[in-house]
Amino acid sequence: MAVDSPTGVIIAAVLLHAVTTMVCGSDAVLKLERSIPPSHELSLTQLRAFDSARHGRLLQSPVGGVVDFPVYGASDPFLVGLYYTKVTLGTPPREFNVQIDTGSDVLWVSCSSCNGCPKTSELQIQLSFFDPGASSSASMVSCSDRRCYSNFQTESGCSPNNLCSYTFKYGDGSGTSGYYISDFMSFDTVITSTLAINSSAPFVFGCSNLQTGDLQRPRRAVDGIFGLGQGRLSVISQLAMQGLAPRVFSHCLKGDKSGGGVMVLGQIKRPDIVYTPLVPSQPHYNVNLQSIAVNNQILPIDPSVFTIATGDGTIIDTGTTLAYLPDEAYGPFIQAISSAVAQYGRPITYESYQCFDITSGAVDVFPEVSLSFAGGALMVLKPRGYLQIFSSSGSSIWCIGFQRMSNRRITILGDLVLKDKVVVYDLVRQRIGWAEYDCSLEVNVSAMRGGRSKDVINTGQWRENRSESCFTSYHLLLRVVFLLHLLVAF
Known part of the structure; x- marks a missing residue:
């Protein structure tokens, strides 16, 4: 008379875990x-x-x-x-x-x-x-x-x-x-x-x-x-x-x-990505910001305030929530935006920050802001790329997310301006690139070796194939469990 043994089930369970882990991995x-x-x-x-x-x-x-x-x-x-x-x-x-x-x-x-x-x-x-x-x-x-x-x-x-x-x-x-x-x-x-x-x-x-x-x-x-x-x-x-x-x-x-x-x-691939060189020999991701424009009008800011030569330069940093400008740039920036929306609402101060009470609530009354970098790269910020909204008594209060960096010549571009963009940090070619993108969509990604891109991988396709692969592997291993059980039993 055959006696059931747990050995086969244990072996199969180990195999099931190993294969599904190798093929499926985590998210x-x-x-x-x-x-x-x-x-x-x-x-x-x-x-x-x-x-x-x-x-x-x-x-x-x-x-x-x-x-x-x-x-x-x-x-x-x-x-x-x-x-x-x-x-x-x-x-x-x-x-x-x-x-x-x-x-x-x-x-x-x-x-x-x-x-x-x-x-x-x-x-x-x-x-x-x-x-x-x-x-x-x-x-x-x-x-x-x-x-x-x-x-x-x-x-x-x-x-x-x-x-x-x-x-x-x-x-x-x-x-x-x-x-x-x-x-x-x-x-x-x-x-x-x-x-x-x-x-x-x-x-x-x-x-x-x-x-x-x-x-x-x-x-x-x-x-x-x-x-x-x-x-x-x-x-x-x-x-x-x-x-x-x-x-x-x-x-x-x-x-x-x-x-x-x-x-x-890996490198997210987009045909519209623009690149700017990294400043050499810096511990952070420093880039050369050359000018800021509001409504296509370049602001009267000395470009040297954005450079390493006279301060800490311009840094791209995901760990910073907002964005920061030195005194010499912050004043002209706020003045240009205030002038552009003067007819649509009144300026107010909220927690010492520059805000605007816009009765209509329409964000499109605010101008576009353009940041120009070395190499001809342009970062265009639509109003939501530099504003945050607070609602109060039926009106909308929009606050400028750029803050003043007093007593320090440094410009920091944080998540406020990096959101809704593909951003690529290419350390092989020592450059950073970006392009506007709907980040809820799938992306194409490539690994790089020796400065050359390898095969492009589509995240949506990989997710789909991963799910199918896990499903197939799981049912295959179930058959193995059954066969091993029969083998041990007899």
Whole structure:
């Protein structure tokens, strides 16, 4: 008489998990989550305070295929729309929510030994803490390791127990410090529109054991920072050096309140993308802004105020919510817009910001704004590209999202102007490009090697094929389970 054995079922279950993981992986395109839920509104003053803290960090800084991370959501600037993604670290793998930041280089997460790290978050996410002792593949980076001094944006040092340590300082007095760990990062690599594989690679990241100031507060708490700068320890650099990702990444951020977006380590292909060169030898994504026009009229601003020669230049930064102009540019900019809409409503001050009470509520009474960059690249901002709306007593109050950067010659272009555009960071050719786009639509993505594009992958087609592949694989494995059960039974 045959006796049923669980062995066959166990083997089949293991095979089922392995194959479906390899073929199906996790969600495809890097969707973007908002950092604060829609119900959690913040004032312009709070937004500016958050940006000021970010600028402190930003300014005090000392291939295999298309890589996709499972990312969700989007951002509204007045809901503190900072983007975060999910990264998978360690063995066994664990997920962490980390803020996407093109203004820094290091991926760091809160450590289990952290002092001052928040335990809860108001972002409706569960906070996680990395425990080096719980990962069988984790190892500490020693002070003698060359990777200890690969990143010029942090203050690297040596702890008493010979661990390579780091410190990030924030403009509001808050900060974080910890030590570097080497472990595995897991991610999906899309090879073609019909093939994606689950990949992993050794990766150096920070383990934060101390957080101070604003980082301790649960209101904006996430598990860490996802650095996408150009430094050797950034996400893009580490994966590219191992031949696992191209030295190019792209994003497309939806501007409406429903959120959404795309981010890939690869090049989103659009025929209408215009490019401007990156300023050489800069730690951030600096570009040469040459002029600003309102209603096609170039403003009387000395172009030198936008350059590295006389200040900190012009930076493109997804980690900044609004946009910022130095004093010399802010005044003419506000004056030009005020003159253009004078007949349609009255100017008012809202929390010290320039706003307009437009009775009709029509945003199209506002002029277009054009930013002209080196290489002939033009960024045209429609009114919603630089305005935010507040409704009050039946009228619409529109506020200019560009803010004054007092006592510092720096221009920062944040999510306010980057939304509703494909933006490509091409580190091979050292350039940044953009084109207006409906970010709810599918995109074509290409990996690059040696400066040349490989096969183009359509995200919509890949999602469809991925679903079909998972369905087919699942039913195939069900047959394997049945056959193995019969084999063991008899």
